[in-house]
Amino acid sequence: MIQLFDLSKKFGPNVALNDIRLRIRQGEFVFVTGPSGAGKTTLLRLIFGAEKPASGYILINAINLNRISRPKLDLLRRKIGFVFQDFKLLPKKTVSENVAIALEVIGLRPKFIRKKTHQTLRLVGLADKEKAYPLSLSGGEQQRVAIARAIVKDPLILLADEPTGNLDPQLTMEIMELFKSIHRKGTTVVVATHSQELLQGTDCRTIVLNHGKISEDTL
Amino acid sequence: MRSYFVRQALINIRKNLSVHILSLGTIVASLLILGLFLLLFGNLNNWLQRWGSALSMSIYLKDGISEYRRDKVDSFIRGLPGAEIKRFISKEEALKDLRAALGDDAGFLSRLERNPLPASYEVVFGSKGTYGVNPEKIKGELEKLDGVEEVQYSKEWLKKLEGFLDVVRLIGFIIGGLLCLCVVFIVTNTIKLTLYSRKDEIEILKLVGATDWFVKSPFLLEGMIQGTIGGILAVLTLFLGYLILPTHISLLGLAPLDFVFLPAGYLILILILGTVLGVIGSFIAIGRFFEV
Numbered sequence: 001m002i003q004l005f006d007l008s009k010k011f012g013p014n015v016a017l018n019d020i021r022l023r024i025r026q027g028e029f030v031f032v033t034g035p036s037g038a039g040k041t042t043l044l045r046l047i048f049g050a051e052k053p054a055s056g057y058i059l060i061n062a063i064n065l066n067r068i069s070r071p072k073l074d075l076l077r078r079k080i081g082f083v084f085q086d087f088k089l090l091p092k093k094t095v096s097e098n099v100a101i102a103l104e105v106i107g108l109r110p111k112f113i114r115k116k117t118h119q120t121l122r123l124v125g126l127a128d129k130e131k132a133y134p135l136s137l138s139g140g141e142q143q144r145v146a147i148a149r150a151i152v153k154d155p156l157i158l159l160a161d162e163p164t165g166n167l168d169p170q171l172t173m174e175i176m177e178l179f180k181s182i183h184r185k186g187t188t189v190v191v192a193t194h195s196q197e198l199l200q201g202t203d204c205r206t207i208v209l210n211h212g213k214i215s216e217d218t219l
Numbered sequence: 220m221r222s223y224f225v226r227q228a229l230i231n232i233r234k235n236l237s238v239h240i241l242s243l244g245t246i247v248a249s250l251l252i253l254g255l256f257l258l259l260f261g262n263l264n265n266w267l268q269r270w271g272s273a274l275s276m277s278i279y280l281k282d283g284i285s286e287y288r289r290d291k292v293d294s295f296i297r298g299l300p301g302a303e304i305k306r307f308i309s310k311e312e313a314l315k316d317l318r319a320a321l322g323d324d325a326g327f328l329s330r331l332e333r334n335p336l337p338a339s340y341e342v343v344f345g346s347k348g349t350y351g352v353n354p355e356k357i358k359g360e361l362e363k364l365d366g367v368e369e370v371q372y373s374k375e376w377l378k379k380l381e382g383f384l385d386v387v388r389l390i391g392f393i394i395g396g397l398l399c400l401c402v403v404f405i406v407t408n409t410i411k412l413t414l415y416s417r418k419d420e421i422e423i424l425k426l427v428g429a430t431d432w433f434v435k436s437p438f439l440l441e442g443m444i445q446g447t448i449g450g451i452l453a454v455l456t457l458f459l460g461y462l463i464l465p466t467h468i469s470l471l472g473l474a475p476l477d478f479v480f481l482p483a484g485y486l487i488l489i490l491i492l493g494t495v496l497g498v499i500g501s502f503i504a505i506g507r508f509f510e511v
Binding site for chain 2: 050071076084106110
């Protein structure tokens with residue numbers, strides 16, 4: 001479960017998030033939307049522990065991120081998958097190596113890592129690109145590598161920052177189906193997007209951010 | 220996971236090979252200088268001990284000493300514990316030795332009206348009997364004997380040599396310390412370069428939940444490998460140099476001295492030092508790099 005209490009975040013004089021109170025239950029599928037600069041990415045980064053709040057608290061499965069030690073944050077991150085908006089892929093590593101990194105840090109056996117990486121790449125439709133380097137891939141393919149790295153460890157929470165930003169409608173639907181299948185296994189999925197097409201007709205909970213505040217929550 | 224660390228460390232070295240070769244060269248040079256100091260100091264110490272353990276004494280006799288008095292001096296010397304008369308040098312032999320030593324410049328000796336050189340005994344105290352021998356006391360007793368003009372012994376200049384050795388030791392410590400700092404500085408900067416070249420990867424590793432030690436270990440290993448290879452190459456270079464250079468040295472007209480190589484303990488010390496300095500260098504480099 002993700003709980004945010006009176007959460008605020010500032011970057012210098014700019015207020016990115018202001019007095020956010022939010023509860024996302026385990027196994028929920030949530031969209032966070034709003035215009036650019038509304039604070040979507042900041043919100044995800046705070047949940048991930050990549051930013052520290054100016055005030056307020058963040059609890060992840062009852063763990064207070066404000067008081068978490070560095071080693072415990074590392075362990076917590078192994079249970080959270082993050083799809084970064086800029087993918088954060090390593091250009092000098094192959095697609096397979098980029099995905100395998102998420103399992104290597106856990107210290108799993110190389111044989112299992114190879115098998116699981118292959119399975120996940122097949123799931124995102126990149127089984128034939130295992131040996132390719134990220135820069136030789138299209139934007140959509142790079143995005144799928146980033147998604148594969150986030151889901152390869154079967155995370156409890158999946159945070160995705162504009163995961164369909166570079167994808168065509170067909171691929172967007174495929175990725176969303178992928179997220180839904182992960183969600184069906186019990187993973188909490190939080191997708192930050194400004195794409196209205198993605199939200200049309202969805203029955204998932206949608207949180208709208210505006211100027212760092214929650215202006216709407218369809219809970 | 221250990222194989223992952225080794226693989227990563229080797230990848231780091233391969234990807235920054237030119238930087239690593241340069242830094243390795245400097246580490247080898249630093250450890251080599253350190254090794255040379257140890258070699259020099261060790262040998263000086265050995266020689267000093269050898270000379271020190273063989274106390275030698277020159278006993279000069281008065282001109283015109285009677286046979287009876289000379290026998291008295293002779294038997295007194297033979298009665299000293301550990302003493303061995305290496306040679307009795309008569310006045311004539313002394314002049315002959317001087318003439319031989321001066322070579323072409325010995326012409327003026329023929330113009331001398333009389334031989335001014337005294338007869339003398341060259342006495343050596345064997346190594347077994349040296350400890351416990353008080354040369355100053357023996358000198359005093361000998362000079363009291365009728366017919367003895369003067370007594371000189373080798374310890375006087377050995378004391379000066381010991382003082383010199385203390386200075387060498389001090390210089391060795393200072394230079395050795397500076398060289399160690401130099402190695403640490405080089406390794407730190409090399410590892411920093413690797414860290415900067417892998418900054419993105421480190422950030423991603425941290426974001427996917429790598430512990431600090433998981434990220435740091437390959438870099439520590441990298442410094443350790445560099446230091447160890449530096450140590451091995453320094454020892455090998457030192458040994459090659461030793462093989463090439465002459466091992467018998469004739470110094471100050473004394474008996475030839477053996478120039479011995481460093482004992483195994485010192486070699487291990489250089490290797491350990493290289494490894495430890497490599498680890499310290501990388502430890503400093505990775506110190507504050509992981510706040511993601």
